[in-house]
Amino acid sequence: MTSQLPIAEPMTSRKRKVHKKSRQGCGNCKLRRVKCDENKPQCKKCMDFGVSCSYDPKSSTLELSTSGELSIDFSVKPLPQMVQSITFGMINPLVGLPTRPWVGRIDYQLGEQDMALLHKFQMRTSCTVGTELSSCLYQTEIFKLACSHSFLMHIVLAMTLMHDRHISPSPDRKPSPAESYHCYQGTALFNSALSQPIQPSERDALWGAAALLGAIAFSWVEARTPDEAWPLKASSPADLDWLKLTDGKREVYKITNPARLDSVFHTLFKPTGDFLPCDPRGTDLKNIPDEFIKLYELDHPSSGTQTANNPYHAAVCTLANLFNLECNRSTILEFLSFVTHMCTDLKQLLEAKDPRALLLLAHWYAKLCNYQQWWIWRRAVLECQAICIYLERYRGQHDIAIRGLLRWPKIICSGLVAG
Structure with a gap:
């Protein structure tokens, strides 16, 4: 016997009020899914958040504002209770893992302040590291990886706090206790993870952590003036730590192979890989000024010989x-290749404050001075100025040649104030 559903009585349809939905908001408000006031040339939401306002429909990423003063609210805004319970429930069981026994058992639970920092990292700090393509990956993939790997979560929180400190109206050169804590925990857990057999599921998180630690190390400058900066300051075991970290990063690259096809980062790498050693043999020297060829004792192209052993x-x-x-x-990755392709002998010469090695670093810093990014700017300016002062005091072999080639970086960095 077949039963039939009763036919519903026709109901009087209720008229719904028609809401006019504007599609004229800026691209960044659409990306953040917030209501745009559509003010031009900059809407208030973007100004308050500290990002560039763009009405270009092709714009797909947030960019930190570089014109005028940043207006960023550093206070922590409470999240709705429902969002708190869902987010904390998803992340805390994974992030609140105990550290390795030799570090000490510390269970860390994310709170409202941490969630606000994660939002800042995804929508602001991630946009300041690397190229547009890599920033997009940091926005999405590193954020997701941090939710399942405690070492990366701590590093993300440390970097965001460091970013806050650098762009504050009155930046403090010393890290806050929270920044120091997350940096220590992230580094300790990262080193502990590397000391164990690497699991396939950890490889992308380890490479993401290495990439962020590289930026953190470069930005970590306590000097306020050139006289307090390397190489003018008193020697310390921590000198050139950011450069030494490159060797460790190269080893992490070998272990994790982020260029592999199943890596979330594989689109960032050329087939040859950014960390393969640079072979100078066969390099065309015709574009190198004669002053450099003579000072660094390079063979002139017409000689037909090579100097591969020249550091x-x-x-x-x-x-x-x-x-x-x-x-x-x-182009920032091309500039960073100068460091990644630096041979061990040249790094040792830099540690010894060899004048010719310092001159090369000064020229590189002078080029970086044009890129006013928070994690690059202060070290590039201060150490370029310090190297110029150091080499001006130098008296010895190649003195005249070094002074001649020092003019350009000195002009670039002079008058700049690394605030």
Whole structure:
């Protein structure tokens, strides 16, 4: 017997009020899913959040505002209770893992302040590191990886706090207790994870942590004046730590292979890989000024011979490719290749404050001075100025040649104030 559903009585349809939905808001408000006031050239929501306002329909990422003063609310805004319970419930069981036994058992639970920092990282800090493509990956993939790997979560929180400190109207050179805590915990857990057999599921998180730690190390400058900066300051075991970290980052690259096809980062790497050693043999030197060729004892192209054993050779060749290139968001990886391709002998010469090695670093810093990004700007300006002062006091072999080539970086960095 077939039963039939009763036919419903026709109901009087209720008229709904028609709401006019505007699609004229700026791209950043659409990306953040907030209501835009549509003020031009900059809406108030973007000004308050400290990002550039763009009405370009092709714009797809948030960019930190670089014109005028930043107006950023550093206070922590409470999240709705429903959002708190869902977010904390999803993340805390994964992030609140105990540290390794030798570090001490510490269970860390994310709170409202941490959630506000995570929002800042995803919508602001991630947009300041690397190229436009890598920033998009940091916005999405590193954020997701941090939710399941405690070492990366601590590093993300530390970097966001460091970013807050750098762009504050009156920045403090010393990290806050929270920043120091997260930096320590993240580094300790990261080193502990590397000391154990690496699981396939950890590889992307480990590489993401190494990438962020590289930026953190470069931005960590306590000096206020050139006299307090390296190489003018008193020698310390911590000198050039940011450069030494490159060797460790190269080893993490080998272990994690972020260029592999199943990595979330594989689109960022060329087939040859950014961390493969640079081979100067066969490099065309015709674009290198004669003053550099003579000072660094490079073979002239017409001689037909090569100087692969020259510790300066690869660095000069890499630097020469950057002479006519502006350092910006699109080219920053090419400028960072100067460091990643630096040979061990040249790093040792820098540690010994070799004048010719310092001159190369000063030229590289001078190019970076044009890229006013928070984690690059202070070190580039202060150490470029310090190197110029140091080399001006230098008296010895190659003195005249060094002074001649020092004029350009001195002009670039003079008058700049690394606030």
